[in-house]
Amino acid sequence: MKRIADSTVRRLSAYLRFLEDFESRGLTTISSQELAKRGGTTSAQVRKDLSFFGSFGKRGLGYSVPELAGRLREILGLEREWKIIIVGAGKIGAALAHYRGFRQRGFSIVAAYDNNPEKIGRTLEGIPVRNIDQLERDMQRERPDIAVLSVPAEEAQSMVNRVVKVGIKAILNFAPTQLQAPADVTVKTVNMAMELEGLSFALTNRE
Amino acid sequence: MKRIADSTVRRLSAYLRFLEDFESRGLTTISSQELAKRGGTTSAQVRKDLSFFGSFGKRGLGYSVPELAGRLREILGLEREWKIIIVGAGKIGAALAHYRGFRQRGFSIVAAYDNNPEKIGRTLEGIPVRNIDQLERDMQRERPDIAVLSVPAEEAQSMVNRVVKVGIKAILNFAPTQLQAPADVTVKTVNMAMELEGLSFALTNRE
DNA sequence: TTTAACTTGTGAATGAATTCACAAGCTTCT
């Protein structure tokens, strides 16, 4: 299969959200034009994005909302449930555990891990906080798909090494640091400091 | 000035972090090669990124660590203090207020706003939580530079409208929704659901 | 049935970002 750009995938994700919104309002068809307007892009872009995966529309009419939504869920792999573990039960970990959006989209948080005895044994929104020492043993048994890292920067790389060793292929990293991982492991980093610096740059070099 | 790509700015931000690390370890010069290795890119990319802003290195030698760090801080606008307000004092807002990295980099959180009477009047890590009704009045007086939005998706657009009206030019949005803003306002969105869907896509369409 | 008004899907054209490749400069060693 042809390699799909990251930016394309992000847009597909956005299209799906709009479609779900349209669906809930009872609309049955939508044009690339309308989809583009909602997503801040162009209709040609929408059609090109979709064309990588097939042709889902009807000329002169547009796209069937439920059908296209289904296709996008399929493409994005949202038809199955993905098991997530949260590594690091600090403030960010807790905020993530609390976030309703995950479950709604088929992401199920199975456990959180920490090394702080104060936290171990408690729960976050019903999610058990376990001792980080159990990580490998639990993973072997529960086979989570995605590890969310919300540990301090200093510990992030060693946690990557640990979860990769036990077979994780996808990591969402909130630690403000660059991580090394094998090529078959996908790492996405959310770095708030970097975003703020982007804003600082924009404010400084305006026009 | 030539328009600088977003991806370039993100890398500059990463380079600065590495330089600070090198600086703290007492190293005085660094080559584009080493910088590239740390950042997961190529030396040509590093040199091209820097070349948009001038030539800071010495052929045969590399870059002076403190000098380049200083130049990058200048370019990124990190030599002054930026005032931030947090709109929405829920779990994410609280996690952000707690995050030490902001202050270290010259971002100073002046206040958080919420509409929940339970929260108003309390503090988050020393940051006062104020009534959202005061937003405009306070902004006129305190002139914050950046608004961080951590409100539910439904309320996000109306909050954008409010802060933009009072002169905000930079917004960091954590609500999972597409926002409309005037062209001279920079909006960066951090969307965790979208990142997870990117991982889901990668896991589903591997190789 | 014909026409007008839409809309898709997609090659081709354009534009943007990255990588190549090398002249030119600096340092160190002999």
Added chain:
DNA sequence: AGAAGCTTGTGAATTCATTCACAAGTTAAA
């Protein structure tokens, strides 16, 4: 002083992403 060994800065080449533009398909109205 000359040679060897690095390293930068940057046009040119390449690769990647977006936009254009239009044939072809669909609907609805006359």
